[in-house]
Amino acid sequence: MKKILITGAAGFLGSHLCDRFIKEGYYVVGMDNFITGEKKNIEHLIELENFEFVAHDVTNYIELKGGLDYILHFASPASPIDYLRIPIQTLKVGSLGTHNLLGLARAKKARILIASTSEVYGDPLVHPQSEDYYGNVNTIGPRGVYDEAKRFQESLTMAYHRFHGIETRIVRIFNTYGPRMRLNDGRVIPAFMGQALRGEDLTVFGDGSQTRSFCYVDDQIDGIFKLLHSDYIYPVNIGNPNEITIKDFAEEIIKLTGTNQKIVYKDLPVNDPLQRQPDITLAKKILGWEPKVERKEGMALTFNYFKNLSTEELYKSEHKNFSDFINK
Numbered sequence: 001m002k003k004i005l006i007t008g009a010a011g012f013l014g015s016h017l018c019d020r021f022i023k024e025g026y027y028v029v030g031m032d033n034f035i036t037g038e039k040k041n042i043e044h045l046i047e048l049e050n051f052e053f054v055a056h057d058v059t060n061y062i063e064l065k066g067g068l069d070y071i072l073h074f075a076s077p078a079s080p081i082d083y084l085r086i087p088i089q090t091l092k093v094g095s096l097g098t099h100n101l102l103g104l105a106r107a108k109k110a111r112i113l114i115a116s117t118s119e120v121y122g123d124p125l126v127h128p129q130s131e132d133y134y135g136n137v138n139t140i141g142p143r144g145v146y147d148e149a150k151r152f153q154e155s156l157t158m159a160y161h162r163f164h165g166i167e168t169r170i171v172r173i174f175n176t177y178g179p180r181m182r183l184n185d186g187r188v189i190p191a192f193m194g195q196a197l198r199g200e201d202l203t204v205f206g207d208g209s210q211t212r213s214f215c216y217v218d219d220q221i222d223g224i225f226k227l228l229h230s231d232y233i234y235p236v237n238i239g240n241p242n243e244i245t246i247k248d249f250a251e252e253i254i255k256l257t258g259t260n261q262k263i264v265y266k267d268l269p270v271n272d273p274l275q276r277q278p279d280i281t282l283a284k285k286i287l288g289w290e291p292k293v294e295r296k297e298g299m300a301l302t303f304n305y306f307k308n309l310s311t312e313e314l315y316k317s318e319h320k321n322f323s324d325f326i327n328k
Contacts, residue, residue, distance in 0.1 A: 001025065001026065001027045001050065002025075002026050002027070002069045002070065003026065003027045003028075003029065003066070003067060003068050003069050003070075004021050004026050004027070004028055004029070004068075004069060004070040004071070004072065005029045005031060005064065005068055005070070005071045005072070005104075005110075006018055006021070006028060006029070006030050006031065006071075006072045006074065007031045007032070007058050007071075007072065007073050007074055007075035007097070007101065008031075008032060008037060008073075008074035008075035008076065008115075009028075009030025009031055009032045009037070009042060009053070009074075010030070010032040010034060010037030010038055010039060010041050010042050011032070011036060011037040011038075011041070011074060011075075011078070012041070012078070012176075012178075012180050012181050012182070012217070013074055013078075013115070013173070013176065013217070013220065013221070014030070014032065014037065014041075014072075014074045014075075015037075015041035015042050015180055016178070016180065016217050016218075016221050017072055017074065017221060017224065018030050018042060018045055018051065019045075020221050020222075020225055021225075022045065022048065022050055022051060024225075025050075026050070026070075027050045027051075027052075028045075028050060028051050028052070029052045029053075029054060029064065029068075030042060030045070030051065030052070030053045030054070031053075031054045031055075031056050031058065031062075031075070032053075032055065032056075032075065033055065033056060033057040033058075033075075034055070035057075035077070035086065035089060036077050036078075036079075036082050038180075038182070041180050058073075058075045058093060058096075058097035058100055058101060059089075059092045059093055059096040059097045059100070060100070061100060062100050062101065062103075062104050064104070064108075067108065068104070068108040068110045069110055069111070070110055070111050070112070070113070070228060071101055071104065071105050071110050071111070071112040071113070072112075072113050072115070072224070072228070073097070073098060073101045073112065073113070073114050073115060074115045075093055075097055076090065076093045076094060076097075076115065076146075076149070076150075077089070077090050077093075077146070078117070078146075079182075079185035079186045079187050080143070080146075080186035080187070080269075081184075081185050081186035082185060082186070083143075083145055083146040084142060084145070084186075087145040088145075090145045090146055090149055091145050091148070091149050093149070094148075094149025094150055094152055094153045095149065095152055095153070095156070098114065098152075098153045098156050098157065099156060102156065102157065102160040102166065102168075105160075105166050105167075105168075106160065106164050106166050109166075110166075110167075111166075111167035111168070111169070111228070112157075112166065112167070112168055112169070113168075113169040113170070113171060113224065113227065113228045114153055114154070114157045114168065114169070114170050114171070115171055115173060115224075116150045116153060116154050116170050116171060116172045116173065116235060117146075117150050117172060117173050118172055118173065118174040118175070118237070118239065118276060118278065119143070119146055119147045119150060119273075120135050120137070120147060120150050120151050120154065120172065121133060121135040121136070121137075121273075122135045122136040122137035122138065122147060122271070122273065123136050123137075123138075123271055123272070123273045123274060123275075124136055124273065124275055124276070127275050127277060128241060128243075128277035128278060128279040129237070129276070129277065129278060129279060130237070130279035130281065130282070131172065131234065131235050131236065131237055131279075131282055135151075137151070138270075138271050141270055141271040142269075142270055142271065143270070143271050143272075144271075154170055154235060157170055158170075158233075161233060167233075168233055169227050169228055169230070169232070169233065169236075170233075170234065170235040170236070171223070171224050171227050171235070171236055171238050172235050172236065172237045172238065172239075172278075173220065173238055173239065174213055174215055174237065174238065174239025174240070174276065174278045175187075175188075175189075175212050175213060175214050175215065175239065175276065176214070176215045176216070176217055176220040176239070177189040177190075177214050177215070177216065177217065177298065177299075177302055178216055178217030178218070178298065178301065178302050178305075179217070179301065179302060179305035180217075180305075181302070183306065183309070183313065183314065183316065184316065188212060188246065188249070189214065189299075189302065190306070191203070192249070192250060192253040193253060193257070193302070193303055193306045194306070194314065195261070196253055196254065196257040196259045196261060197257070197306060197307060197314055198314060198315065199259070199261070200261065201261045201262045201263065201264045202250045202253065202254065202261055202262075202263050202264070203264055203265075203266055204246055204247055204250050204263050204264070204265050204266070205246070205265070205266050205267065205268045205269060205272060206246075206265070206267070206268035206272070207247070207265065208245055208246045208247025208248075208250065208263070208265065209245055209246075209247065209274075210245065210246050210268070210272065210273065210274045210275065210276075211243045211244060211245050211246070211274070211275050211276060211277065212243070212244065212246065212249070212276050213239055213240050213241055213242055213243045213244070213276055213277045213278060214240060214242070214244075214249075214295060214298070215238070215239045215240035215291055216240070216291065216293035216295075216297075216298035216301075216302075218293060219240065219291040219292055219293050220238055220239075222289065223236075223238035223283060223287065223289045224238060226287040226288070226289050227283075227287060227289075230286060230287055232286045232287075236282055236283050236286065236287070237278040237279060237280055237282065237283060238278075238280070238283055238289070239278035239280065239291075240278070240291040240295075241277055241278055241279070241280055242291075242294075242295060243275075243276075243277040244295075247263065250263050251263070252295075252299070253299075256299055256300065256303055257303060
């Protein structure tokens with residue numbers, strides 16, 4: 001039985017990765033410190049014989065007994081509200097945490113896949129974004145703590161590959177959605193769905209002409225699984241290239257939820273990307289991967305998850321608006 005360590009295991013993507021690798025017959029060690037992850041995401045795994053949970057902050061030294069075949073490093077805040085609330089921890093998990101895990105990979109002779117992000121492209125001047133684009137990032141802007149943590153993470157990973165010869169993989173994740181996302185975490189899909197379910201107007205920043213491309217979680221997990229088992233060492237975009245403006249997307253959510261809320265407009269946050277669309281040519285060529293779940297289907301599944309949340313979860317006290325938070 002192959003053994004894999006998944007950091008950020010109680011998070012949105014991390015918990016789905018645990019599910020996939022357990023289904024594939026792996027022994028999974030999940031690691032999380034619950035700074036943004038939630039215990040409910042992995043409660044269904046705790047009693048399984050091939051799952052083990054370790055409560056640990058990866059910015060501290062990591063020690064695991066026995067052999068290890070693979071590592072997936074997904075321990076990082078990923079939403080604007082989270083990484084602006086805990087900026088230092090965000091930088092540390094991208095630097096110290098990545099350094100610790102690369103060291104563990106070297107010691108165990110394990111292959112490691114690092115979760116990077118489309119945010120390394122910043123507010124792009126090239127559209128769509130391909131892996132050979134170097135990006136347009138404000139290093140000292142409010143989003144820089146996340147963008148630069150991920151850019152440094154990529155550099156450190158390649159340095160370990162070149163200098164120490166460890167097997168590394170890098171996935172650049174574009175906007176992903178699905179069950180287990182947290183409401184009110186600053187990301188557009190849970191924000192819109194939370195507002196709709198609470199009977200609030202939907203908040204659009206700027207004039208709504210900025211674009212996003214949304215990938216359903218099952219497709220994202222499949223791409224990551226294939227990349228881990230490939231022979232390709234450089235970054236690969238995994239996302240859905242089906243692009244939509246935020247205004248049009250808000251209207252889709254109103255139609256999906258059967259609500260009659262209005263769309264209200266607020267100032268665009270600093271350095272908020274105006275365009276986001278992955279070029280997945282490389283993923284198609286190297287991995288034979290492309291998304292299969294259409295947005296209409298994925299959004300219906302996601303809405304069904306959100307509408308079954310408890311009243312307490314629906315009204316949980318979190319900063320509801322990205323711009324409200326960063327202006328404080």
